[in-house]
Amino acid sequence: MKLYLLAASTLATRSSSALPFRGRPPKTEENGERRNQAVEQFLASETPEASAVLQQRVHQDAMEIFDFLVDTRRTLHRHPELMYQEEETSKAIQTILREFDIEFTTGWAVNTNPDVHPGPGGYGVVADIGTGKEPCILLRADMDALPIMEQTNVDFRSQYPNKMHACGHDGHTTMLLGAARILKGMENSLNGTVRLVFQPAEEGGAGAKRMREEGVLTQQPKPALAMGMHVWPTLPSGVVAARPGPLLAACERFEITLQGVGGHAAMPHLVTDPIVTGASIIMNLQTIVSRNTSPLEAGVCSITKFEAGSAFNIIPDSAIIWGTIRALSTETLLELRDRVQHIVQSTATTYGCNATIKYSPDYYPPTVNDPALFESFSKEVGALVSEEGRLRETEPTMGAEDFSFFAESIPSTFYLLGQGSGQVPPTNYGLHHPQFALDESVLTRGVELHVNWAVRALKKLAENDETSRQIRTAEL
Known part of the structure; x- marks a missing residue:
């Protein structure tokens, strides 16, 4: 200094x-x-x-x-x-x-x-x-x-x-x-x-x-x-x-990258679609607060950005999802993060995609x-x-x-x-x-x-x- x-x-x-x-x-x-x-x-x-x-x-x-x-x-x-x-x-x-x-x-x-x-x-x-x-x-x-x-x-x-x-x-x-x-x-x-x-x-x-x-x-x-x-x-x-x-929540953010196999939009049976996979992940994540968090605990899981594709007739190879989780205790926040990890990986596997998740270097207590x-x-x-x-x-x-x-x-x-x-x-x-x-x-x-x-x-x-x-x- x-x-x-x-x-x-x-x-x-x-x-x-x-x-x-x-x-x-x-x-x-x-x-x-x-x-x-x-x-x-x-x-x-x-x-x-x-x-x-x-x-x-x-x-x-x-x-x-x-x-x-x-x-x-x-x-x-x-x-x-x-x-x-x-x-x-x-x-x-x-x-x-x-x-x-x-x-x-x-x-x-x-x-x-x-x-x-x-x-x-x-x-x-x-x-x-x-x-x-x-x-x-x-x-x-x-x-x-x-x-x-x-x-x-x-x-x-x-x-x-x-x-x-x-x-x-x-x-x-x-x-x-x-x-x-x-x-x-x-x-x-x-x-x-x-x-x-x-x-x-x-x-x-x-x-x-x-x-x-x-x-x-x-x-x-x-x-x-x-x-x-x-x-x-x-x-x-x-x-x-x-x-x-x-008074204010604990906070973590995440970035999910989905890797599939792209191709022609007219032939979806020949691709592994990361958009459909991402849509399912987004919907499944919404069960975390309602089904994995006590009703007496506050929690938030919000998806804020979903990015994929470049043309109407091309199914892309990859998709990226951004979001945040919040809770009023560090313990609950880490539980939410564990559920995000599990849901993303299991859903991606179900649809045949690979998923990687990056978190912030420093979650806030x-x-x-x-x-x-x-x-x-x-x-x-x-x-x-x-x-x-x-x-x-x-x-x-x-x-x-x-x-x-x-x-x-x-x-x-x-x-x-x-x-x-x-x-x-x-x-x-x-x-x-x-x-x-x-x-x-x-x-x-x-x-x-x-x-x-x-x-x-x-x-x-x-x-x-x-x-x-x-x-x-x-x-x-």
């Missing part, structure tokens, strides 16, 4: 990022005394009044940088980059962190599967704010875009063909940068370290797993808790939702909100920030998130942040839709969610450490 140690004289040195940022937030020193007083009062007190003062202070700070948030998000939106290719996005993040006088390391999330995912990777950025000692907590934002041609009419739409921020990652990155600005301003009052993780390659590339393997969870100071979030178009703007336990952490303070933080004044407890969704690799290792909380109420342009188009649009009014709420969770998480860890110390002293 490359380490950047920043001094005042280095702030004038810009990154070589080609992304043009028009606006900058106010200096972090402004209102610093009042901000630090709010943090110190909260850390020293259990009263609702102290919590309210802190939230009000964080809200005011977030509103002060709204223009910066909008400008940053729109700049990122104009310049989307696909997984393991986020070079300019990474440089832009580094530029802003330098201006905030925040130390960071780069070179995270190197692509270990270049034959599957084009691009070298290594564009992840990690920054620590605070004491540099434990307790330590982790905040994460993803940063990659999707291979989609944008169909919105906004003046900041994607400048790159077939590349689009259609999943809100430009917003996620912007929110964490805003949180970095505020947390840096209260750094002298923090009772631990906040680790900011700007993560590449969420969209199928398992960037979080790469960063975990590279030591982002074990590097000192070692994070004890983690938090992430995702904008959610099916929730009203500003509403915060979550649940204890599984489910994203699980630690129940004790959720009840301890994550639920309270969600309510504090939510437009409704309460956290909306939601049902699990079969979407998947590679934040799950962090949540698999340390107690974590993942929130859904509603953004579906915007009117111009409409912001209720689904994730991965070519007309997906972010309601920029929720950018400040995302900042507030990060900052409030971080301060309270550090406080909770410090309290637990003190309790453990007292218990050890009493035992002596």
